[in-house]
Amino acid sequence: MQHQLRPADGRSDRSRVAIIGTGLAGLTTAYLLHQDQQKRYDVTLFEQAPKFSLDAASVTLKNDATGSLERVDIPPRSFCRGYYANLCRMYDHLGVPFQRIQLIWVFAKVSAASQAQIPVAEAAETMPGSYFVYGKRLHELLLISPHFWLRASLQNVLLTFYLAVCHAWFFLACFFLPPRTIQPETYLDVKHSAAKSSKGCESFRQYLDRIWLPQRYVLYYLLPILSIICSCSHAEMLDFPASDVTSFMKGTFLRKTYVAKGGINRVQATLAEGIQDVRLQTRVTKVERVDGGGGVRVRYESMQEGGEKRSSSSEQVFDRVVLAVSPNVAAAIFNPCKPLLSVVPTVPVTSTVLASPNTKVSLVHEKSHVPSGECSYRRGEAQIMAFRTTFSDSIVQTESLHYLSGGLVVRTSPTADVPEVKGTLDTSRFTRTLRTTESRSMVQKAMETKGAGSGNEWVNGKDNVWVVGSWCWDGMVLLEGCVISAMRVAKDLGVQVPW
Ligand SMILES: Cc1cc2nc3c(=O)[nH]c(=O)nc-3n(C[C@H](O)[C@H](O)[C@H](O)COP(=O)(O)OP(=O)(O)OC[C@H]3O[C@@H](n4cnc5c(N)ncnc54)[C@H](O)[C@@H]3O)c2cc1C
Structure with a gap:
C-alpha cells in the first residue's frame, strides 16, 4: 500500500x-x-x-578498587545470523561490529526458600538443585573428548546421550515436520471475527504432543531455555504458536550468538x-x-x-x-486498533543487576547518549547462564542468572515482584509481549495491508497510523x-x- x-x-x-x-x-x-x-x-x-x-x-558500573568502568547491557539484546537476517543487515549498514558471546548453561531446580540466595560465579555450576551443565559436557561428548569419558560418571554419560538424542529429534522435527495449519474454530474459543477468518496454527503444546518429544526433556531442558528467551512461564510458552518455535529453531541452528560490540x-x-x-x-x-x-x-x-x-x-x-509501543499501550491510546490488539497478551519482566559479596562496585550516572565503559563480554571467555526453575503446583517458571566478569550477576525473572536481595545495584522493569495462536491471527490481520482504507476494521496504516x-x-x-x-x-x- x-x-x-x-x-x-x-x-x-x-x-x-x-x-x-x-x-x-x-x-x-x-x-x-x-x-x-x-x-x-x-x-x-x-x-x-x-x-x-x-x-x-543498561548501566555503567565502576570497580571501586581499580577504577575501571564496565558497561552492562540490560537486556543483553543478543542475536545471530540466520533468524535475525534484517537486524544483521542493518547493523552491517550502520557499521555496528558484532561480538560473539559463549555461554555455559547450568540447569537447576529452585525452591521458594533458596530463591533469595544467589550463588557466586565460582559456585554456580554446583549451585543447590543443579541437575545439568550444558556447554562443557555435551560439546566434549560431541567432540569425542577423552576428557569427558575419563571424568564423567555412568549416570552423566547416559544423561548426556539421552539429551543429545532428544535434541537431535527436536531439531529434525522442526526441519521436517512443519506445524499444522488448522481452522481456528477447531481449537479456540474464538470471540473475534478477525481470528475466525484467518488460518490458525497449532500451539507449541499440541506440536510437542504430536512429535512425541519426551516429557522429561521438554520440562527440564527445553522449556527453561525457551521460556527465558520469551520471558514467560512454561504454560505461557506452551501456548505460543508452534510455528514461532520451529522457525526460531531452524533460523538459529548451528549459529553463533552475538551482541552489538561496545554496547x-x-x-x-x-x-x-x-x-x-x-x-x-x-x-x-x-x-x-x-x-x-x-x-x-x-x-x-x-x-x-x-x-x-x-x-x-x-x-x-x-x-x-x-x-x-507494546500492543496494550497501542490499544489504550488508539481506539480503532483496540478490538484487534486487546487480545495480545503482555507480561511484566524484572531484571536486576547484583554484585557478589566482596565486589566493590558503584553505579555511574551517565550524562551523554554514548556512555563510557566497554561491555562485559570478553573475547573467548565463556560466561555462565543459570536457568533456575521453580516447579510448584501453582506455576512452573524459570529465571536466569547471567554471570558476567568482575563478580556481577544479571538476574531476569518473568514476574513483577522479585524480592530485593543483598548486593542489588539496579532494578529494571519491562513489558514483554507474548504470543498465542489467537493473538497471532489478530496480529496477522492487523498487518494485512490489502484492503486498507475500506471496511470497518483497522489495519496497519489505516487512518495514517501504523504500529x-x-x-x-x-x-x-x-x-x-x-x-x-x-x-x-x-x-x-x-x-x-x-x-
Ligand atoms: C529481559 C529481556 C531480554 C530480552 N532479550 C532479548 C535478546 O537477547 N534478543 C532479542 O532479540 N530480543 C530480546 N528481548 C526482546 C526485545 O529486547 C524487545 O522485544 C524489544 O527491544 C522491544 O522493542 P520495541 O521497540 O518493540 O519496544 P520497547 O523497547 O518496549 O519500546 C517501547 C517504548 O515506548 C514507550 N512508551 C510506552 N507508552 C508510551 C506512551 N504512552 N507515550 C510515550 N512513550 C511510551 C516506552 O517507555 C518504551 O520506551 C528481550 C526482552 C526482555 C524484556
Whole structure:
C-alpha cells in the first residue's frame, strides 16, 4: 500500500510524522524516515521515560578498587545470523561490529526458600538443585573428548546421550515436520471475527504432543531455555504458536550468538543522530483521526522523573503517527486498533543487576547518549547462564542468572515482584509481549495491508497510523520484528531501505 506522500494539511511540503516509543522499533523507523533521500519527513519522537528506551535500562558500573568502568547491557539484546537476517543487515549498514558471546548453561531446580540466595560465579555450576551443565559436557561428548569419558560418571554419560538424542529429534522435527495449519474454530474459543477468518496454527503444546518429544526433556531442558528467551512461564510458552518455535529453531541452528560490540548504546546513538525534535518525559495519552482534515491528533502530557504527570494535556496534529509501543499501550491510546490488539497478551519482566559479596562496585550516572565503559563480554571467555526453575503446583517458571566478569550477576525473572536481595545495584522493569495462536491471527490481520482504507476494521496504516515493534510480525517477539516492522512503514511511505 503506497500512501499519499504530501502532508495532509498542505501547510508545508514536508510530512510531519510522530513516532511514539524509542525502543529499537521506534528508533529504526525514525532513522529510515529521517534518512529519506528526498527529505520528505520531519520526525518527532515521543518517549515517556527520561531517556531513549533502547539503552535506558543498561548501566555503567565502576570497580571501586581499580577504577575501571564496565558497561552492562540490560537486556543483553543478543542475536545471530540466520533468524535475525534484517537486524544483521542493518547493523552491517550502520557499521555496528558484532561480538560473539559463549555461554555455559547450568540447569537447576529452585525452591521458594533458596530463591533469595544467589550463588557466586565460582559456585554456580554446583549451585543447590543443579541437575545439568550444558556447554562443557555435551560439546566434549560431541567432540569425542577423552576428557569427558575419563571424568564423567555412568549416570552423566547416559544423561548426556539421552539429551543429545532428544535434541537431535527436536531439531529434525522442526526441519521436517512443519506445524499444522488448522481452522481456528477447531481449537479456540474464538470471540473475534478477525481470528475466525484467518488460518490458525497449532500451539507449541499440541506440536510437542504430536512429535512425541519426551516429557522429561521438554520440562527440564527445553522449556527453561525457551521460556527465558520469551520471558514467560512454561504454560505461557506452551501456548505460543508452534510455528514461532520451529522457525526460531531452524533460523538459529548451528549459529553463533552475538551482541552489538561496545554496547547497544552505539546502535541507539547512530539511529537517533540528527533527529532534532525529541520529547522525552512526554507520555502520549490519545491518538485520534482529525475528522475531515486528514491529520492525526496526538494528545500528550509531560512527566516528572518518577513517572508522575507534570503538566496538563497538550495536543498537536501530525500527518502520520507510528505507535512503537507494546500492543496494550497501542490499544489504550488508539481506539480503532483496540478490538484487534486487546487480545495480545503482555507480561511484566524484572531484571536486576547484583554484585557478589566482596565486589566493590558503584553505579555511574551517565550524562551523554554514548556512555563510557566497554561491555562485559570478553573475547573467548565463556560466561555462565543459570536457568533456575521453580516447579510448584501453582506455576512452573524459570529465571536466569547471567554471570558476567568482575563478580556481577544479571538476574531476569518473568514476574513483577522479585524480592530485593543483598548486593542489588539496579532494578529494571519491562513489558514483554507474548504470543498465542489467537493473538497471532489478530496480529496477522492487523498487518494485512490489502484492503486498507475500506471496511470497518483497522489495519496497519489505516487512518495514517501504523504500529511497529518486536511483536509486529509473524515470529518470536524479538529484535528482528522491530526491524521488519520499521521497514514495512518505510516501504508504505515510499522510503528506500538502505540495507
Ligand atoms: C529481559 C529481556 C531480554 C530480552 N532479550 C532479548 C535478546 O537477547 N534478543 C532479542 O532479540 N530480543 C530480546 N528481548 C526482546 C526485545 O529486547 C524487545 O522485544 C524489544 O527491544 C522491544 O522493542 P520495541 O521497540 O518493540 O519496544 P520497547 O523497547 O518496549 O519500546 C517501547 C517504548 O515506548 C514507550 N512508551 C510506552 N507508552 C508510551 C506512551 N504512552 N507515550 C510515550 N512513550 C511510551 C516506552 O517507555 C518504551 O520506551 C528481550 C526482552 C526482555 C524484556
